[in-house]
Amino acid sequence: MTEADLKADLQHYLRKARAALLWKVEGLSEYDVRRPLTSTGTNLLGLVKHLTTVELLYLGIVYDRPFDEFLPWFREDAEPNSDMWATADESREFILGLYRRAADHADATIEAVPLDAVCHIPWWGENGSEANLHQVLTHLIAECHRHAGHADIVRELIDDSIGEGPNDDRIPSTDAGWWKSYHSQLEEAARSADGLAVR
Incomplete structure (x- = not known):
């Protein structure tokens, strides 16, 4: 398998998680996409916002490929968990559009960076840790599917919708x-x- 084939395979699973997550917010009211449905506040739009952050961290910042939009929840003095929920002023269209732009930015990083390119991830352990793009993508796919699974449960609690898409x-x-x-x-x-x- 060539590097291009391996990248395409990894991107397939990443894109599958992205698509499932975006489908989970379709057809719901502003209240339903935002309301907390667990004791820790898990909500659909917050999951999208969080995964926007995750993609920009792992396929932007750690590879010195910063995103060109300012995100207030990236500030050091940001409120804890501010990437896990959308304020009333952050529209659904803004969060979903931002997620799509972050995914495009992440995909551009995948295309530009070799799978063996090493990065430093400071939040992995006390002294940080090094990983290559293949490891980063594997981690990111696992995290995205984990949160898509959270979205599965939250959406089912709202209106009994299940599956990865409307024709699953x-x-x-x-x-x-x-x-x-x-x-x-x-x-x-x-x-x-x-x-x-x-x-």
Whole structure:
């Protein structure tokens, strides 16, 4: 496999996570894309904003390829977790557009930098750590898919939408009755395994 083939393979998985994440915010109200649905505040637009940050850090800053737009949550005095939620003044269009531009910037880095090019990642350990582009991409793909998984759960909590996109043919059923029965089956198995009375 050539370096170009390997890069294309890695980019395929990165782009797959990006597309799944963007689909999770489609068709929802401003409230639903922003509302916190876990005790730690996980929300859909915040996940997009966070992954914008992640792509710009790993495929921008560490390779000395800074993004040309100012992001207030990159300031040293920024509020903690400010990249994990969108303020009322940060429109959905702004966050999604920024994510797409950050992805384009990241893709340009992937094209320009060899897979064995070493970078220094200061937030990896007390003294930082070195990694090559192949390692950075592997880490980034894992992180993007992890957060796309968070978005899966958050979107399901909002309106029961599931899958990687609107035509995901790996979903066992689109019938709400089937899912209700399946849910009951799992609840009964869990209760039985714990010695609780089956309802």
